[in-house]
Amino acid sequence: MTLTTPPxxxxxxxxxxxxxxxxxxxxxxxxxxxxxxxxTEGDDRVAILRVDSASIEIASPTHARNIDTIEGAPASTxxxxxxxxxxxxTAAAVEASTDAGAExxxxxxxxxxxxxxxxxxxxxxxxxxxxxxxETLEQRQARDGFTTDDQRAP
Numbered sequence: 001m002t003l004t005t006p007p008x009x010x011x012x013x014x015x016x017x018x019x020x021x022x023x024x025x026x027x028x029x030x031x032x033x034x035x036x037x038x039x040t041e042g043d044d045r046v047a048i049l050r051v052d053s054a055s056i057e058i059a060s061p062t063h064a065r066n067i068d069t070i071e072g073a074p075a076s077t078x079x080x081x082x083x084x085x086x087x088x089x090t091a092a093a094v095e096a097s098t099d100a101g102a103e104x105x106x107x108x109x110x111x112x113x114x115x116x117x118x119x120x121x122x123x124x125x126x127x128x129x130x131x132x133x134x135e136t137l138e139q140r141q142a143r144d145g146f147t148t149d150d151q152r153a154p
Contacts, residue, residue, distance in 0.1 A: 010054040012083065016124035021101075023047045025123045029100040030085065030093070057084065071129065073106040073119045083122070084129040090116040093130040097122070114140060 016022035026032050032049035039046045059067070068075045076082075087093040090108045098104055103121040108130075111117050116132040140146050 010056065011048070012081070014124050014126060018123060019045050019047075022123040023049075025097070025100055025102065029096050051085070053086075067117075070109070070111050071106040071117050071119050072109055073127075080127070082119075082127045082129055084131060087130050087132055090118050090130045090132040094118045094120060097128070097130075102128070110134070113146075 014022060023034075026049050027034050027047065032051060035048045035050055037046045037048040064080075065075055067073075085093070094104065094108060097120045102123075105119040105121055105127065106117075108116050108118040114134040116134065117129055119127055119129045122128040
């Protein structure tokens with residue numbers, strides 16, 4: 001069975017013991033606007049922060065290790081979730097993040113897939129990759145190596 005309509009929204013739920021620090025980082029430092037959300041009282045706190053677009057990137061362990069290598073980040077030690085945010089200026093996002101206390105894991109680097117990527121250790125144990133697109137999706141699709149998985153040779 002297949003859904004007749006695809007999901008309309010993607011949310012990553014980040015459980016953060018230091019809620020205020022996590023909200024400050026994603027809302028105030030990275031500028032993700034907050035929408036209204038329901039919580040009761042006391043320690044029951046939630047913030048729903050928006051971005052213009054979201055997608056799910058599914059990577060094999062080999063591909064994930066290749067990205068670690070390309071970004072100059074230490075290899076992950078098993079299945080992980082990492083937030084990747086498209087930004088206008090990767091270097092500025094890294095500077096804002098480290099100024100706010102995030103740890104730099106891998107500085108900005110131009111990748112073979114024509115993005116500038118960098119990685120920081122964000123709040124609540126989540127790694128954040130910033131990526132700045134250097135060409136359009138249409139330009140990328142015209143280059144060797146860019147296709148959909150169902151079209152790629154096994």
